[in-house]
Amino acid sequence: MVFDLPEEHEALRATVREFAEREVAPVAEELDRTEAFPYEIVRKLGELGWMGIPFPEAYGGAGADTLAYALVVEGLARVDSSVAITLCAHTSLGTQPIYLFGSEEQKAAWLPLLTSGERLAAFGLTEPEAGSDAGNARTRATLADGEWVVDGAKQFITNAGTDISAVVSITAVTGEADGRREISNLLVPNGTPGFEVGEPYRKMGWHASDTRPLAFTGCRVPEANLLGTRGAGLRQFLAVLDIGRIGIAAMGVGLAQGALDQSLRYARERRAFGRPIGRFQAIQAKLADMATEVEAARLLTYKAASLKDAGRPFSLAAAQAKLKSGLVALRAVDDAVQIHGGYGYVEEYPVCRFYRDAKILTIGEGTDEIQRLVIARELGVA
Ligand SMILES: Cc1cc2nc3c(=O)[nH]c(=O)nc-3n(C[C@H](O)[C@H](O)[C@H](O)COP(=O)(O)OP(=O)(O)OC[C@H]3O[C@@H](n4cnc5c(N)ncnc54)[C@H](O)[C@@H]3O)c2cc1C
Numbered sequence: 001m002v003f004d005l006p007e008e009h010e011a012l013r014a015t016v017r018e019f020a021e022r023e024v025a026p027v028a029e030e031l032d033r034t035e036a037f038p039y040e041i042v043r044k045l046g047e048l049g050w051m052g053i054p055f056p057e058a059y060g061g062a063g064a065d066t067l068a069y070a071l072v073v074e075g076l077a078r079v080d081s082s083v084a085i086t087l088c089a090h091t092s093l094g095t096q097p098i099y100l101f102g103s104e105e106q107k108a109a110w111l112p113l114l115t116s117g118e119r120l121a122a123f124g125l126t127e128p129e130a131g132s133d134a135g136n137a138r139t140r141a142t143l144a145d146g147e148w149v150v151d152g153a154k155q156f157i158t159n160a161g162t163d164i165s166a167v168v169s170i171t172a173v174t175g176e177a178d179g180r181r182e183i184s185n186l187l188v189p190n191g192t193p194g195f196e197v198g199e200p201y202r203k204m205g206w207h208a209s210d211t212r213p214l215a216f217t218g219c220r221v222p223e224a225n226l227l228g229t230r231g232a233g234l235r236q237f238l239a240v241l242d243i244g245r246i247g248i249a250a251m252g253v254g255l256a257q258g259a260l261d262q263s264l265r266y267a268r269e270r271r272a273f274g275r276p277i278g279r280f281q282a283i284q285a286k287l288a289d290m291a292t293e294v295e296a297a298r299l300l301t302y303k304a305a306s307l308k309d310a311g312r313p314f315s316l317a318a319a320q321a322k323l324k325s326g327l328v329a330l331r332a333v334d335d336a337v338q339i340h341g342g343y344g345y346v347e348e349y350p351v352c353r354f355y356r357d358a359k360i361l362t363i364g365e366g367t368d369e370i371q372r373l374v375i376a377r378e379l380g381v382a
Contacts, residue, residue: 003299005071012068016075019048028080031208032353035200037162038083038208045087046117053091055099059111066243066305070250074301077254078261081357082208084254088247089158089209090114093365094121097169097185097240101228106187110167119166124154124188124214125237131155132370134171135234139216141172141186147220148174148186150194154214161197161212165190168214171233183233187225194219205356242315244365245322246308249301252325252361255354256294259329259336262351263287266340277339286335294332297325316378323371326361333358 005013023044031038045051053069055061062068069091077084095114098106098121113119130136139152150172160168167189174184188195198213228236264287267278277283304317333355337344344351362368376382 005067005302009067009071012064013071013075016050016072017078019044020075020079024076024079024083028083028208029347029350029353031080031082033207033347035207037210038086039162039164041083042086042117042120042164045083051087051090051117052095052111052115055095055111055115059099059107060115061111062115065309066246067302067309070246070301070305073247073250074254074257074298077251078258080208081251081255081354082206084251085206085209086120086159088244088251089123090117090120092244092247093123093240094159094167094169096243097123097227097236098167098187100239101185101232101236102187103224105224106227110187113166119164120159120162121166122157122160122168123240124157124160124168124170126155126157128153128155132367134237135181135183137171137173137181137183139170139172141174141184143174143223146223148172148223148225150186150188150216150219150221152216154216156201156211157214158209158211160190160210160214161200162210165197165210169227170214170216171237174230174233177231182231184230185227185233185236186221187227188216188219188221192219192221204359205353206360207356241365242318243308245318245371246301246304246314248361248365249297249304249318249321249325252322252329252358253294253298253301255358255361256290256297256325256329256332259332259351259354260287260290260294262349262354263290263336263339266343266349266351270341283339286339290332290335293328297321297328300324316375319366319371319374319378322366323368323375326358326368329358329361 049062050072052061053064057063073088098110114121125134141148141150173181175182194217196215201211270277300321304314304321307314336351337355340351
């Protein structure tokens with residue numbers, strides 16, 4: 001068993017760290033405060049080839065592996081979660097379905113545009129009446145005169161409403177088969193008449209990322225916009241979420257590491273009772289626990305990524321990594337704010353933003369309760 005990263009991954013980690021400190025850290029507070037989408041950073045991420053890391057070079061991707069993808073997400077989240085989730089949702093939720101299930105025509109039409117970061121993709125699964133039980137989708141798509149006519153609504157969709165958003169893949173009920181609702185995935189380009197993108201939500205965190213409701217009213221797309229096989233929608237989105245969980249796990253690792261970085265710095269600087277607070281054992285214990293837990297979450301995340309890259313089953317590891325890293329991140333930001341005292345409660349220090357950004361990690365892409373169901377199923381008890 002080897003715990004060292006391969007040389008090229010180690011180099012990538014260093015490059016991401018340098019990029020995040022130079023390009024993201026100086027603007028993260030302002031982007032958060034003004035809730036401004038990070039267009040300029042996305043452009044730079046695209047130039048670096050990081051908006052399409054795990055996709056083949058033939059489609060404009062970087063041709064790298066899932067571990068490389070996780071390292072980039074982790075490195076960005078160490079400094080800012082809004083930027084990290086923008087890349088993460090675009091890659092594993094938005095672009096992934098087209099790569100995995102698209103026809104050659106669909107891949108040729110969309111992937112180069114998306115993997116370059118020129119345009120963004122979104123994934124429309126969640127609905128007002130279908131969150132954890134996403135199979136309960138109410139959005140319908142009916143075939144008429146060679147077109148799908150889509151009616152319905154999606155909730156909380158990331159990356160669908162920016163100036164560079166290009167396409168959303170949505171789940172929709174396309175009929176009944178054997179007495180069961182048939183769910184399929186369809187591509188709906190931004191700008192299609194009848195596809196309306198709502199106002200952004202006012203969120204607890206991830207202020208600089210784009211999250212909106214979507215509405216479809218008599219929205220017509222060509223029959224050829226079906227993604228993969230008709231009726232395969234459930235299987236497809238479960239596969240996409242499996243991969244997505246590795247990205248969210250990496251976000252938790254990065255965010256927790258960032259909280260630890262800031263806490264270590266502060267514990268050395270801040271003095272109380274005539275000495276740096278890092279000299280108090282109560283503070284040392286928090287830092288020691290944070291460092292230990294971050295490492296545990298990191299190992300689980302790298303394991304899930306490595307299993308996927310080796311072509312081995314990774315659903316269990318991905319769910320475990322996502323569950324663990326979200327919980328580690330929540331505890332890390334709590335301890336980090338505590339270590340900062342009153343200064344952690346005001347926006348003067350980034351740790352306050354990290355605290356707000358952490359909570360979604362136990363909710364998005366499958367809540368912790370759902371991760372436990374997935375894990376229990378893999379253990380053969382559900
Ligand atoms: C900022 C943000 C970005 C998002 N981005 C996207 C996106 O890009 N695309 C997309 O499709 N969705 C997105 N989502 C939606 C997200 O994935 C859902 O919010 C999440 O899956 C939970 O669904 P829900 O909110 O409907 O909660 P519900 O499913 O209503 O759950 C409510 C509570 O009940 C629990 N619960 C439900 N079922 C069970 C069960 N069987 N056993 C035990 N407990 C259960 C849940 O764990 C939770 O605690 C985003 C959400 C947010 C907030």
